[in-house]
Amino acid sequence: MKHPGVKSVGWALVQSSRLHRSRMGDKLAKLDLFAGQEQVLQALASEGRMTMGELATILRVRPPTASKTVSRLAAMKLVERHTEPGDARVVRVKLTKEGKKKAAAIDELWNEVEEEFLEGFDAKDRKRLRKLLRKGAKNLAKLTGADLEGFDSPEDELDETDDIGPATEPGSNIAA
Structure with missing residues (x-):
């Protein structure tokens, strides 16, 4: 049975995206992470300290979504939050030493899945x-x-x- 959108670029994109996310999810589980958390760790590894707003922008999510993920990662001791000296309303997030190790492991997993996805290209x-x-x-x-x-x-x-x-x-x- 064929899906009616089988000839649609959008349908192919959605299916590829779902399968990529599922494959990454399987690999991330071995690091005790969930899909989506790796993006925060990768962004922080790339950019260093970031405000919650900057993090939300780079991830293309709403600030409460970024904040919720950061809270979970902070509970796992992978990130730290610090208020800005002179303005306690501004919170900056950075990786911990353990967070940096996870980010490096994520890069390896990301490249593995990328190679699997692009085999034959x-x-x-x-x-x-x-x-x-x-x-x-x-x-x-x-x-x-x-x-x-x-x-x-x-x-x-x-x-x-x-x-x-x-x-x-x-x-x-x-x-x-």
């Missing part, structure tokens, strides 16, 4: 897919008023004459 296909997904996300972000930061990447510019080279370098985060 050459470097040009990978780059084109990343570029097209960012372009589609940017289109929807404009319509919804979402922050457009992160949708454009100069390395994603691709034309038919590009010679891409090897598929990926070890340890690279392909989905950046």
Whole structure:
């Protein structure tokens, strides 16, 4: 039996996304984490200290969602919250030593799942897919008023004459 949306790009995207999240969820469970928590740890590993608002923006979630996840991660001693000197209303979050270890382990898992997902894709296909997904996300972000930061990447510019080279370098985060 075929789903009526089987020829839809959106349907394929949703199915791929669900399967990717499920696969990551299975791997994250081995680190005692749930899907979504890894994104907070990765953002903090990349950016360092962040306010709750900055974290919510980079994750494209509402501040209460970010706050709830940070509370859970703080209870696990993976992140710390500190008020800003001179303005206790501003709370900054940072990784603990244990949080940094988890973030490094997450990067490895992320790359494993990425390789599984993209098996059989050459470097040009990978780059084109990343570029097209960012372009589609940017289109929807404009319509919804979402922050457009992160949708454009100069390395994603691709034309038919590009010679891409090897598929990926070890340890690279392909989905950046």
